[in-house]
Amino acid sequence: MANQPEFKKFDGDTSSTYRIRVQGHVDSSWTELIGDMTVTVDSSKGRGPVTVLVGRLLDQAALIGVLKALYDQRIPIFSVENLDEGKGE
Helix, strand or coil: CCCCCCCCCCCCCCCEEEEEEEECCCCHHHHHHHCCCEEEEECCCCCCCEEEEEEEECCHHHHHHHHHHHHHCCCCEEEEEECCCCCCC
16 A cells, blocks of 8 residues: 655644635736735746736635635636645644
């Protein structure tokens, strides 16, 4: 049987840095939606734009708030990644 990967214990009540990739163009004027997250738009040849949001969120409730705001605007979410995963313990 294959070894299971080891992950740092997750605590949803502490801040973490997240990278969220969404379809389309979300610009930095949407600060009400995304807080202080950094916005980068990738418009590589041959595909539509993909916006990458990166930033530190207070806790999992803040993450859910950002995801819900994107969902409410009908912005398709491609991926959500905890960039702090694997750091520490």
